[in-house]
Amino acid sequence: MSEERGRLAAYWDRQQERLDEVERKRALKLPTWRTRKRRRALSVLVVAGDLILIAGAVCYQTGQTGAFLVCWLGGGFVAGGAQYLLRILTGKMSGGFSMRLDEREREMRHRVTYVSYQILVTMMLFAVLYGLLVPGPKAGGAMMACALLVTGTTVSAIILGWSLPDDDPEDFEGVSPA
Amino acid sequence: MTITRTRADRRRLAVAAVIGRPGSAAKDLDEREPLLRNRAHYAAFQGICVLMLVDLGYGFYAAGQPDSGSLLSAMTAALFVFGTSLPALWLAWRLPDDDPEDFEGVAPA
Numbered sequence: 001m002s003e004e005r006g007r008l009a010a011y012w013d014r015q016q017e018r019l020d021e022v023e024r025k026r027a028l029k030l031p032t033w034r035t036r037k038r039r040r041a042l043s044v045l046v047v048a049g050d051l052i053l054i055a056g057a058v059c060y061q062t063g064q065t066g067a068f069l070v071c072w073l074g075g076g077f078v079a080g081g082a083q084y085l086l087r088i089l090t091g092k093m094s095g096g097f098s099m100r101l102d103e104r105e106r107e108m109r110h111r112v113t114y115v116s117y118q119i120l121v122t123m124m125l126f127a128v129l130y131g132l133l134v135p136g137p138k139a140g141g142a143m144m145a146c147a148l149l150v151t152g153t154t155v156s157a158i159i160l161g162w163s164l165p166d167d168d169p170e171d172f173e174g175v176s177p178a
Numbered sequence: 179m180t181i182t183r184t185r186a187d188r189r190r191l192a193v194a195a196v197i198g199r200p201g202s203a204a205k206d207l208d209e210r211e212p213l214l215r216n217r218a219h220y221a222a223f224q225g226i227c228v229l230m231l232v233d234l235g236y237g238f239y240a241a242g243q244p245d246s247g248s249l250l251s252a253m254t255a256a257l258f259v260f261g262t263s264l265p266a267l268w269l270a271w272r273l274p275d276d277d278p279e280d281f282e283g284v285a286p287a
Contacts, residue, residue, distance in 0.1 A: 044261065086286065110220045116223060120223065124258045132247060135247070
């Protein structure tokens, strides 16, 4: 039993070290992009990708299969790519494990998620109305719910990317650039 | 008001703020309560995302049934009610008991 626990603890430590390493590497990625302007541009891109996804769901509903495929894949690509970059730039604050964040980051994540919760709930209401009111093919409502869910889950990264302040140059005095 | 504010008051306010009762806007909360509220919503956000995934799975299953739009909407509405009660559930489950010391010298209402 105790040996088993010891092995588990060693495994846990190894995982922690591995995650630390991943985090260090991530902190050094895209060094010239770590400005508010870039983050805001990426936030806008994610919003655009989400809107394209929703447009794709509407196209599915109206039966334009070609437009649906283009919008669905294109929107997924735009939103997914921008979201990936945004997650690097925000230090995975909205998507990482709570345990690996410091107190301030956790507070910020909770605040941001509070807002995205409200937005996601509103989107669910829209999904209900959409399924009830809009006639169309059978899986159309599920497609729309899918697009809205993707949108709702990206909102927290969008808000973070939009609202996080620029780095303070004073913090970097005496630190050699990587 | 500020003298007799006990944990029970704070808890009531926290729950009220989450449920969104009129008159429990953010300005009525002390600085600890928004933290609690945000924490509860963070947990609820994860929960509601899982619920939505279940909803999606049901939606693609229901696509094979007649009148699939109404079926999916009914399921979404049900999960919506569940999902919006999650923050209050989280708070009700997690908040600690009142401390009897807070009530010393306070006349029962």
